[in-house]
Amino acid sequence: MAGTKTEKIRQKELRAPDTFQKVGVEASDWLAQRQKLIGIAAGVLILGGLGVGIANEVSKSGEEKASQALGQALTVLERPVEGVEPAQPGDTQTPFKTVQERDEALVTSLTDFRKEHGGTRSATTAALTLGKAQFRLGKFPEAQAAFADFLKTAPENEPLRAGALEGEGYALEAQQKYDEAIKSFDQMDKAGGGEFLPGMGAYHKGRMLILQDKKEEAAQVLSKVSTDHPNTAAARLSSERLAVLASEGVKVPAPAQPAAATGQDAG
Known part of the structure; x- marks a missing residue:
């Protein structure tokens, strides 16, 4: 059952207008x-x-x-699409x-x-x-x-390189070339790409490890996203993945605690 849930998540992501599509609009x-x-x-x-x-x-x-x-x-x-984007007044092109x-x-x-x-x-x-x-x-x-x-x-x-790297990773994933996809996703965080993308490379790496049945390693990667990139889309998505892994009996590391501020830093 859990495996089916994980697969549904993956299929939903591949169909949805994901990050690289959003960035490409720019x-x-x-x-x-x-x-x-x-x-x-x-x-x-x-x-x-x-x-x-x-x-x-x-x-x-x-x-x-x-x-x-x-x-x-x-x-x-x-050009409009029938049933999706209705033609506007004055449009002369065939949908x-x-x-x-x-x-x-x-x-x-x-x-x-x-x-x-x-x-x-x-x-x-x-x-x-x-x-x-x-x-x-x-x-x-x-x-x-x-x-x-x-x-x-x-x-x-x-x-826009970050979006292209994500797109490349998705294309490799669709061909089940997971190791190569990880290489593309690994480069995303270094490439930057706007406020929506921080941590997404690590999140995608975790997904690839799950697909390779390396779930404990995936949990290690995903558990760091919330610490390294708090309050981001990647952190939220990683938490959802971790919940699925936990439901499958995978040991999920406890979230790392932020480093305590020193007296010098506080002053």
Whole structure:
């Protein structure tokens, strides 16, 4: 019975609009905020008088065209879906029959865009949205490749990296590549990613250990989340997992107590 409950939790998570999907929605904002910096960065890296100016303008022009093309590619998301998103007054586009049909159209649109504008920041951004759509369609190897491409080309300090790592981990999990998924999830906390993500990497690692039937090790990992990341979504989810493990007879470590403040700290 408990095993069935655990499996239901896992299946619910795979179907739900999880963290990496939430973060991915921010991709368009990321592009708009960073677009003006792209040409400057390109110019700084290329030395030499007139060459700097020419290279800068070419880079800016290419990025602006790619940005406009990405916006056009994403108009697929503006089309309503029958029974899900009713058409609004003034809509002229034929609604999609299903969400799956819209995701298929989105994959086609973004794949074509990335082929035409490869090497641009917009193409990197599109990889994140593409990976999400492929994941929803059950195309897990393709989703894994898209997330990996985003991670390969996005800057190390890019806040969306945490969401991409989570997406990559989910895609690997869906292929039952649990050890590889743990490697992706392990990198999430280092990547940051906003107030919703702290501790989520450790939480997901605990889930993978449960799926590998390493439940005592999972309990050790999950029990630290509330201590290391109190009052977070990861802490709440970890507590729920620990309750399931406890109901199965797994020994759950007692929560670690916060370190007592020293006299110096108190002063």
